[in-house]
Amino acid sequence: MSASAAAASPGLRFSSSTPRSALLHRPLRRRLPSVRCSIAATPSARAPPELVESILSKVKGTDRGVLLPEDGHQEVADVALQLGKYCIDEPVKSPLIFGEWEVVYCSVPTSPGGLYRTPLGRLIFKTDEMVQVVEAPDIIRNKVSFSVFGLDGAVSLKGKLNVLDSKWIQVIFEAPELKVGSLGFQYGGESEVKLEITYVDEKIRLGKGSRGSLFVFLRRG
Numbered sequence: 001m002s003a004s005a006a007a008a009s010p011g012l013r014f015s016s017s018t019p020r021s022a023l024l025h026r027p028l029r030r031r032l033p034s035v036r037c038s039i040a041a042t043p044s045a046r047a048p049p050e051l052v053e054s055i056l057s058k059v060k061g062t063d064r065g066v067l068l069p070e071d072g073h074q075e076v077a078d079v080a081l082q083l084g085k086y087c088i089d090e091p092v093k094s095p096l097i098f099g100e101w102e103v104v105y106c107s108v109p110t111s112p113g114g115l116y117r118t119p120l121g122r123l124i125f126k127t128d129e130m131v132q133v134v135e136a137p138d139i140i141r142n143k144v145s146f147s148v149f150g151l152d153g154a155v156s157l158k159g160k161l162n163v164l165d166s167k168w169i170q171v172i173f174e175a176p177e178l179k180v181g182s183l184g185f186q187y188g189g190e191s192e193v194k195l196e197i198t199y200v201d202e203k204i205r206l207g208k209g210s211r212g213s214l215f216v217f218l219r220r221g
Contacts, residue, residue, distance in 0.1 A: 047086035052204055055079040059105035059216055064130065066109045073107055080206050080214055083199040090166040091197040095136075101205060103130035105216035124148060132217065134161070140171050153180040159193075170194050 058076050062068045068076070088094055128145040135141070138161040145154045159173035171193050175186045195215075199206040205217040 046201060047083050047199070051079060051083050051086075052201070055083065055206075055216060056104070056204065056218065062105070063127075064103060064109075065105045065107060076105060076216070077107070077214060080198065080216070083206060087167075087197075087199045091200050092163045092165075092167060092169055094200060096200045096202065097197065097205065098134050098136050100220040101132045101134070101217035102220050103132065103215065104218045105214070107212075107214040125153070128152075131220070138162070142173075148180065151181040153178070155179075164194070167196050167198070168194060169197065 055076060058072065058079065059065060059068075062072070065073065065076070088096075091097065125146040125148050128147060129143075131143050131145075133141040133143075140159040140161050142157040142159070143154055145152070147153065156177045156179070157173045159171040162170045162172070164170055173191045173193070175188050175190065177184060177186045194210040195207045196209075197205065198208055203219055205219070207215040207217070209215070
């Protein structure tokens with residue numbers, strides 16, 4: 001989820017250095033023509049199950065990568081590189097990208113969630129979950145749920161997906177919406193994120209942001 005998803009990637013919007021993002025984002029500078037993502041079926045290129053389980057085991061219990069040491073991040077990157085060899089052709093056109101995904105890892109702690117995921121932010125905001133929903137044909141919804149001072153809160157983003165090439169997508173996000181308890185409001189403006197889909201199957205999706213952040217998404221349900 002640049003949550004920095006919501007809560008941008010991608011991730012899809014999962015990156016940011018300000019609380020404006022929820023899962024990857026940066027200020028919007030220009031619009032690209034909208035290109036709808038095709039839901040045409042794509043031949044399956046299944047990776048060995050042990051590789052999928054390996055990357056999930058390496059990120060489990062790490063608070064989405066925050067608790068991993070440097071060598072742990074390298075191990076995740078190495079497995080991601082191996083999985084990338086099994087990526088299907090033109091993953092952006094595969095129906096596998098659609099569904100509800102949980103952000104279980106990001107190589108840069110502040111990419112999913114922005115300032116909510118800095119060391120100080122994590123002391124104040126207890127992250128409950130980071131979810132990204134990709135809806136056919138071209139809608140992405142990012143949400144970071146948290147608790148603060150005994151109240152439940154969330155940062156949500158809605159974006160439009162544009163296909164850039166066979167692996168890269170761009171998402172234009174509307175202004176984020178913040179809710180804490182019964183209070184809710186929008187703030188900031190539009191933003192955008194670019195993400196390369198490096199692997200996707202029925203269980204996981206891997207993505208790499210335009211600034212190099214690695215994301216691991218786990219399909220929910």
